[in-house]
Amino acid sequence: MKTYWIAAGLIAALLAGCQQPTVNIDIANDMGKPVMALDYRDFDQAATAMVESLIRSGALRKPDGGRYVVTTGRIINDTMQRIDTDQLMAKIEQEIANSGQAVMTSAVGGKGATDTMIDQMRQIRDSAASQEFRSETLPAEGQLIAPELSISGKIIQRNIRYDRNTEQVEYYFQLQLTDLTSGLRLWQQEQLIGKRGDRKAVSW
C-alpha cells in the first residue's frame, strides 16, 4: 500500500515538473519565436511602417498651417482570425495625434462614434432629462467639428500550401487616407508580413 502512495507522489511530482512556467513577455526585447498567426510584434511592425510612410508623404501637412481633423473609417478584417482592428489603428491614431499635424475626432467613425457619450449627451439635451442639468453645461447645437480626412483599410490573409508539410501565410495590411470633401485619396500604403511554417500550426 505504501508503495502505491510513493508511486502516486512521484507521478504527481513529475507532472508538476512538466508544467510550462508562466513568464511575462519582455515586450521591449522579445526574443520569442515567430508564430503563424498575427501577434503584437506584427501589428507593431505594420503600424510603424504605416506611420512612417504617412508622415513622410506629407499628406497630413495642411497647406494653411492648421491641423486636419481625422476620423478612422471602416477597417475590414478579411483574415481567418478574430482581430479587433483597433489593435492596429490605436497605434496609428496615437502617432497621428502625437505628430502635431492632425487631431482625431471621436464624434464619427467607421464603427460609429468612438465615444458614445457624445451622442448620449445630445440625447439628454433633447429629452426631458435635460431638466436635471444646468442648461449651460449641456452641449449646444452646432458645436461638433466634422472630419476632413478619413483613414480606412483592410487586413487580408492568404494561405498557400508551400509544400507537403509547410504552409505559407501572407498578411496584407492596406490603409488609405481620403479627403472627405473632394473624395481624393491623399495617401495609400500596403505592408506585407509573410510567414512560413508547419501546416499543423493554426493561423486562425
Place this chain on the structure above:
Amino acid sequence: MKTYGMIALLLVGLTVFGCAQHTHDPRVTLADTVGSDTPGSNIITRPVGQIFSAVIGEGIVIQNVSQRVTPAGFLEVQVQGLNQSHSIRRFDYQVVWLDAGGMVIPTKTSVWQPVSVQPKSPFAIRAISPSPAAVDFRINTRTQPN
C-alpha cells in the same frame, strides 16, 4: 613550410580580389552567381573566400549616416552600410528619438524592425521621427530571434 605560406598568401589574395570586383559602375552590385566570375568568386575559389570571410568574422559595416529635416519639420535619417560577409545578414534595428533636451520621445514606432541584406551588398535604412520635436536619434541593433 614555404609551400603552406604561398598557399595561404594565394588564398588571401583570392579573397581580397573577391571583395573588390567593381569593374562596372560601383552603384550597381552583382551577386557572386549573377555577375561574371572573377578570380575570387568563381565556383572553385568562392568556398575559400566564404570560409575566410567567416573566419575573420566579416559582417555589417556602416558607411554613412545622413539626416535632414522634412518641410513639415520631421527629422529623417538614412543609414547606409555594406554586408561584407558571403552570407545573407538578417538583423533588427530600433530607432530611438531624442528631443532638444536629450530626452527620449515616447512613441509606438520605436519597435524592432527587420532588415535583410544580400551578401557583399549595400543596404540603406530610413526612418522618420514621429514628432517635429526630435532633433537627434539613436539606433540599436540585435540579431533576429529565431
